[in-house]
Amino acid sequence: MFKRIIFTLLFIPTFFLTLKADSEEEKKIKAEIWGNTQAEFKITQIPKQWENESAVIIATRLDYSLTKSTTEKVYSHHRIKLLDKAAVKEFSELSFNEKYVNTNLFGKANSYSFVGVKIIKANGTEKEVDLSKAVKADDDSRKEMKFAVPDLEVGDIIDYFSAGKQIYKDVYPPDIYENFLFEGEYPVMKRVVQFRFTKGTTLESKVYNGAPDFIKTDEDKEMVYTLVDTMRNKSEDLLWTYDHRTAPELRYKKTSYFASSIEFSATSYVTGYDPNLSNIGFILDYFDANFKNETDPKKIVNELYYLLRNPLYLKAYFSIEPDHPMGADYDGDLFFRLINKVLIKRKIAHNVMLLPSAEVGPLNEHLNLSTCDAVIRVNTTPPMYLGRVAPFSMINEIPATLEGMEGVVGSIWPRKFPDNDQSKSVPKSTQDQNSTTTTMTVALNPEDNSKLNVNRNTVSKGHNKRTHQYLAVTNYDYLKAYDLPKYQAKSSSLMSSILKKYNEEKKKLEQRQAQDYNIRDTKLKEDIESSMEVKVSDYKNFKLKSLGMWEESPNIEYSDDFTIENVTKKAGPNYILELPKLIEAQTEIKDKQKKRDRDIYMKYARSFLNEINFTIPDGYSVDGLEALNKEVKNNTGGFISTAKIEGNTLKITSKKYYSGNYFPASDWPKMVEFLNAAVDFTKAKVLLKKK
Amino acid sequence: MRYLLVFLGITAVSSILAQDNTKLATELQLKYKDSPVAILSAETNFEFSKDPNRPLIKVLVKETEKYLSLRFNSRITKSVLYDSNSEVEKFYGSSSLKGEISERTKYCGKYTSEGYFYDDSKFCSQSINLKELGEVWTINTVKSVNDSKYLPSCYFQDEYPTVSRKITFTFPSTIDIELKEFNFQGNSIIKSESTVGNNRVVSFTVSNLGPVQDVGYKPGIQHHAPHVLILVKSVKNGSSTQNLLASVDDLYAWYHSLVLKLNTNPEPFKATVASLIKDKKTDEDKIKSIFYWVQDNIRYIAYEDGIAGFKPDDAQNVYEKKYGDCKGMANLTKEMLKIAGFDARLTWIGTRQILYDYSIPSLAVDNHMICTVVLNDKKYFLDATEDNVSFGDYAERIQNRQVMIENGDKYILDKVPTFDKTRNLEQHSYTSKINSELLEGVGKFTLHGETKKDFVTHYTHTQNDKKQEYLEGYINDKKSDFKISDVKVGDMTERSGPLDIDYAFSIANSVSSFNNEMYVDMDPEKDFKNTVIKDDRLVDIDFGEKIYKKFHVELETPTGYTVATVPENLTVSEPDFSFSITYSKNGNKVIYNREISVEKGTITKANFPKWNDAIKKLSKAYENQLVLKKK
Missing domain, CATH: 2.60.40.3140 (Immunoglobulin-like)
Structure with missing residues (x-):
């Protein structure tokens, strides 16, 4: 039914070669x-x-x-x-x-x-x-x-x-x-x-x-x-x-x-949920133990969603072992059936939606439902959208390829509620919702002026945050985040044995924490090296401030310290600094890519904000700031950068954004314009001049 | 040619108590961060015996390994490799947490060794589930080897760290076996010998050995890994002694016996030979014509199945298929040259990867075959597997290597000549000037030896529609601010002499202007920048070839500007390598010269600190800018 299900019906290409000569x-x-x-x-x-x-x-x-x-x-x-x-x-x-x-x-x-x-x-x-x-x-x-x-x-x-x-x-x-x-x-x-x-x-x-x-x-x-x-x-x-x-x-x-037609199949799917087919015993036990008298639909839906994302319940419902929780993969539609049944039980109005993937196009262009996926819309104000659960998924963060796509919506459940929301799609996320903000404090290494010492803080949200989560969060951190008393309710013998196993896993992961953190630090160091195109030494002091997986702290945030080698060029008594490089290498458009006659499709709108605060060493002044002030904005996106001196700090800011996920080919030159501005910015240099 | 290698692990008489295993595992986990297990103890027994039916020595390899888990909920795969000369007799084991593997759980299949199209390599594997830190798996295997000739060496290291390992060789006193030790220095390997009944027993015990490192630019394993070369020389039969591989004479005799089995039929390629030499006036030109034809027209595809790993394919087969392995290509070269009237011979050789020479009677001595042609009493070595190498020139991997040349019942030992680093010179130059903030001008590469061969081979094997991209990437290292035009490449079909690549360029990121000054980055290439060797590297570096790079830049000072600061020169000179950067002025030009040499193409471990220190100096020097000031 879903993208993740591989159609085994389609011919399996086993191959038998008959070597009988010339039969x-x-x-x-x-x-x-x-x-x-x-x-x-x-x-x-x-x-x-x-x-x-x-x-x-x-x-x-x-x-x-x-x-x-x-x-x-x-x-x-x-x-x-x-x-x-x-x-x-x-x-x-x-x-x-x-x-x-x-x-x-x-x-x-x-x-x-x-x-x-x-x-x-x-x-x-x-x-x-x-x-x-x-x-x-x-x-x-x-x-x-x-x-x-x-x-x-x-x-x-x-x-x-x-x-x-x-x-x-x-x-x-x-x-x-x-x-x-x-x-x-x-x-x-x-x-x-x-x-x-x-x-x-x-x-x-x-x-x-x-x-x-x-x-x-x-x-x-x-x-x-x-x-x-x-x-x-x-x-x-x-x-x-x-x-x-x-x-x-x-x-x-x-x-x-x-x-039958694809629309008919889709309609059959959204109306074909049989609440009686799913056992929600564990979930009801959890609510009984923790939220028996809770009536706020938002609170209940939140608890329900994060419960079903919990490695513990993955074992209970999907037979997924909790040992590598960040690698868990979810097939089929049991997740949606469980949500549906609990919401009916708790009398919370909702619809099941089936949305086509933007990669293939509008629903009527799809051959079958393998390129579509379900979303549950809870009729709160504003509505809550529940997409397929994944290790870091959150409510209202549905897969990007389904956003804005018009699909089929089933009748409201439970039936007695009014069905006022006529929308057949989930709104598209905006560049502000999918943003990454990096703030860096940078100074010349006092012992070796060819190096820069950097303290970095990264905050990422929306679809942008996934890359950061898989870089910065370990399986141990993940399990630890779920180590909350409310999830320890032993309601049945099965649940008790799962809990026992879960606690064992947690203990084991604790023992390999040093090793996992070492791997994480290496990954982060290599990521900086490839994205900034520099050589990093002395990566240290990583601090994970937020995993970005809970309603109250939806963004991932972490900080780290590192030293970049050989990014200052010595020019007589002066230094040339390639500070703009620190916003990471930007997409460059090659000559052969400049002409384009096919439309532009990206997964989602997004933005990247950077702030670099460079401490100007005593006895030096800074030259060349003009080249760092840029502004190109149009309907497809933009690049804006500024540079100014505040006391003994050179403050450089930049924002690059893609304002949508689709543009006609005719808009390509406009995109190239702001993409080039960002590239030019990263190649600009500032002069640190000896007074 | 087939290269045999046996990694061993083994038994275990472990005195470590179970409760200590978790503690030990925690310690090892921190020391070997990438290893899922350590070999707590391993014992391998090589039991040699005479085959009752054939004049061969059989070997039974019994192995017991204790794997200590350094992970939770992980899996590793334990594989035993075998081939048409061996069988896996037993493969079973159990863990301290009641895990079990048996004959039922093993899965076997075929794989192909790297570099071959097909060989007789097979594997049996077991999936080992590591449930807990400190869990111990005991794995037993028994492998039988039909002919000891194909079991030339035994290595102490494994892909996992080893706490203790014992390797024992047990053989009847009637069998003469020499166990040659290599790379024992620096490893605490204890040898003991005893006599038990009619058997001689030799044991080696090693403790605390790190895993084989997965790093780039490694020399061949024989050069650095501790191992024992097993030379099964002869066997006594009553009062008579039967030689197996007692000396290199026996090795040659066996090789020669395989050559005698060839059924050469030159008819299919006679016409081709005739047409190749038809207009050639000198013998050298005739040889070149045939050698280059084989280089260009026979693809290297290696079937190394059983005896085909040692016996060349018949020349006519290679000619008709248009493919062959090194032996097949050497044999076709030889037979075509013979038809043309030359004295051409098959020649066995161990490449740069091989440590040993022909003082040792073992199949491990060579891994390659070429053809030797004797012309006016001078030997020329022809390796048709090396594309684009000219007659009289030798690829780095065979230079200075001993060769065994066929000579009827006898053989001739000789050596392939060696060339110094100038053979591989890569000369690169810019003649440039500043236009606005662009560094513009013309550039030229002149490639010699290995650098030329590598370029031409890559270029000719690149898809037609991607050749231009490859060429530009070669010149500008795929830097987008380095624009190239008017590229002209010399004649790539001409094997002798250097190859020129000329081009015009415009570089956007090498000149920065601030107020009245211009800062110029004279070396946009920055070869070897930041190539610091990691502290934990244990094996030498072998770049595979001697390195010699010269980069020369002439920059015209822009009108109205004068040179304000010229960066300092740099000279680092060590026996293994040297770097130099010099700046000079000549009229209105600033001249930059940079030279990098790695004399033998290798950096020994002892020289890593010196190399790193030099690389840091070089990387820093690359960042120094030429300063031009407005008059």
């Missing part, structure tokens, strides 16, 4: 695929515009048929011209796995029978590769067999196929659906995909961003869907994009006469 059937298939090739599989030349590529896929074809509802046949055939040594290496050590056999070409089957490989040399001679020399692949490679393709050189064409057939007797044939992106690692001259179904089964498809669609033909007892795509460029690395929103794409799924 009759193999000969037949080879003749079928290589003998009656389409014109595109006879081509040997590539267009001029792609001569500088590493390889070009001359032709690729997938034929999938499911006839009589039980017989599945999958043939996939590829012809690739290798234009450099890198491509020769890539294709010379061929393994029978999805990468090569299914090279992103929709085609996957649950059983292959035959593989054929031939090489076409530059002079036109063809030679089939003897696959009997294949050897067993390593056990951890997820591949069955591998072989080194002989006599493969730059300029050769490798032409290979896999052909499989499977009959489903006692089980249903697999589901078929895919969000297929046409642009891959190499350009493609011609791609053909053909699905063939017995009537009664159909293929539904929709195309995006200029992709071609299937053409449907009626052939007696079968429906045939054929797609042809030609001269497709390879994919390009693009900053801030969701490929499924901007690149040529085909979404398709196999349906039957009885298939």
Whole structure:
């Protein structure tokens, strides 16, 4: 139902290679695929515009048929011209796995029978590769067999196929659906995909961003869907994009006469909660022991949410062991069912919402619910939004990709309450809500003026804080944060044994505290080094002031001290300081990235604020502040910085913000403007001049 | 060529009481912060016996290890490696907290050793659940080795720290075995010998050994890890003695016997050889033509399955497949040269990774094969696995290494010549001037030896559509404020001589202006800046090649400016390495020269403090700015 559930129905690409040399059937298939090739599989030349590529896929074809509802046949055939040594290496050590056999070409089957490989040399001679020399692949490679393709050189064409057939007797044939992106690692001259179904089964498809669609033909007892795509460029690395929103794409799924729409599935989901299916005994025990007479819905919802995030109750409900609480992962929808049931029990009005991920687009563009997730809206004023629980998740901090997306809302529970909130989405968070503020006190190291001593305080909130939490919080800190008397209510023998185990874990984690803190300090030091592009020595005095996981202290806050090596440049009696570097390296736009025709998608709006207070040493003055005052603001975001002297302190402030999570491509130059201002700022220097 | 290595761990006669284990674990946890377990005690017994049916010595390796957990709720995997010459007979164990592993819980499979496409390596593994700090797991394994020839050495270190380890070799007095000790110095290893019945028993006991360090630029393990080389020399059969690997003669005899099994058929490549030498006037040109063809057209892909780890593939197979391992490529080079009328021979060699030479009769002495061609009484060594190395030049990894050259029933021992650091010179220069706040001008790299080979190999193996990016990244180290244009690369197909890369540049972050002064960073490259070696590093550094870098900058003083301050020069000169920075003035130009040398490409542990001190001075010197003042 949810993103986190892996669809095992989708064909498992196990692979059986039959090495019986030239069986009759193999000969037949080879003749079928290589003998009656389409014109595109006879081509040997590539267009001029792609001569500088590493390889070009001359032709690729997938034929999938499911006839009589039980017989599945999958043939996939590829012809690739290798234009450099890198491509020769890539294709010379061929393994029978999805990468090569299914090279992103929709085609996957649950059983292959035959593989054929031939090489076409530059002079036109063809030679089939003897696959009997294949050897067993390593056990951890997820591949069955591998072989080194002989006599493969730059300029050769490798032409290979896999052909499989499977009959489903006692089980249903697999589901078929895919969000297929046409642009891959190499350009493609011609791609053909053909699905063939017995009537009664159909293929539904929709195309995006200029992709071609299937053409449907009626052939007696079968429906045939054929797609042809030609001269497709390879994919390009693009900053801030969701490929499924901007690149040529085909979404398709196999349906039957009885298939329902996505909206219908979503509605069924939100109305299909059966409160009777969940056991909320532990939760009620907790409330009985601690909040028996509590009536404030906000208080109850808060307690409920943080209770279900508690490593102790994860064990009770989700069988998740409490030993690595920060790595806990939550599947399925039990969490939402428990909340729903408790809220009904406590007579707190709420709705279940199902929201589509922004990465795929509006709900009606989704193939199924695997790319959607639930949120519970509690009808308080203002509403409280409860997203899927995660180790640091909080109320009203739902996954960023669901924010602002319009979904389906179920009827209010309990039924007797009025349902006044007509909104079908959760508001988008703002750059102020997702912000990180870093304040630094900086001074020249008195013993060695080439170094800077830094005291740093970091506060981060909203979606921004997650990175900091995983850097600065250890499993011990996390368990310790939950070490509260209210969570120690032993209401049942099961709960008692869980509690015992929990307390043991806590004790053990305490014993490895020194080790964990050492790892944390190393991580933080390395993070400073990579983000500021400096060398750090003497990292110390880390202090975690707030974990940022509770209602009363929702932000993470920590401080630390460190020394940065070699950031002062000696110029005669003076020093040049690269203080702006301390706001961390900024996103730089390369020349080839300056032009953009695809829209900009980011996860969320956000802001980064910095304050650097540099103590000017006695006997020195500061020059060059003009270059540190910058202001670029527009609808996409901005960068503002200031520098001034206050007593013996040079105070530098900066704010960079992204005002939204989506902008049309036409806004790109505006973004580049403020991104460049931030880059220019980090490269500015100040002069510490000897008086 | 296959390289055999056995890590051991073993038994344990532990006198440490259970209640002390938690305390010890806490201490070890602080000392070895990255280790999930320590080997509390380990005992390995190598039991040698004569194979009743074949003229071979079999070995039974019995091992008992006690792992002390330094973690809670963690898992480690204990693996035993084996191959077509060995079997895992037993693999079981239990923990002080009633955990258990057995034959039922083990999982076995195949893996491929690094660098090979396929070999006969296999593993059996057990997942060990570490429930508590101080928990002790006792793990027993028994492995049988069919032929002692393939078990050349035994190492004392493990991936985990070792509290105590005992390795015992038990062999009948009829078997002559020499146990050669390496890198014992600095480790407290105690050796004892005794005779028990008809057996000789030799034991080594070591205590408090750190884990094998996972660090970069490591020399080959033989160079630094304490180990015993096992030389099973001969076996007495009544009054007669049968030599196994008693001397290098026996080693060669075995290698030669494998070569004699080759079925060379030169027909498939005769025409190619003829066309390659057709227009070549000198013998040297003919050899070059064949050698370069193999370099360029045969891909290195290694199948090292069983005996294929030692026996070369037939030349015609390599020719037809267009791939092979070092032995196959050496053999094809040899056979093609023979067709062309040259005296070419297979040649065994241990690369820079190998410590030993051919005074030792062991398969561990070599790990590579090349071809030697004799021309006018001079030997030339041809290693076709090294792309872009010219005839008469030798890659760093084979320089100064002893070689065993085939010579019918005999062999010839010789040495590959060595070159000094100038072979690898990387010369880089700027001719520059200041335009506004930009440092602009033209730059030139001149690459020699290993630096040229590395560049050309990377470039030719980079995807066509990413070649330009690679080239620019090579020049500007991917710095975005370092813009490059008009890049011209010399002829990369010309193997001899240096390679030039010319370009024009504009650097945005090297000049800062304040009031009437300009501050210029003369060295935007800053090679080796901050490359301080960590205090806890235990093994020498081996860069893999001798390093010699020269950087020369000429800067034209802008009109209206005069040079106010020239930074101080720097000279650090040690036997292993040297750095120098000099500034000078010549007319209206300021000249900056920087030289970095690592004479042998290695920094020994004893020199780490000197290296770190020098690097700190160098890093500081890099931050010094040239000051120009308005007249």
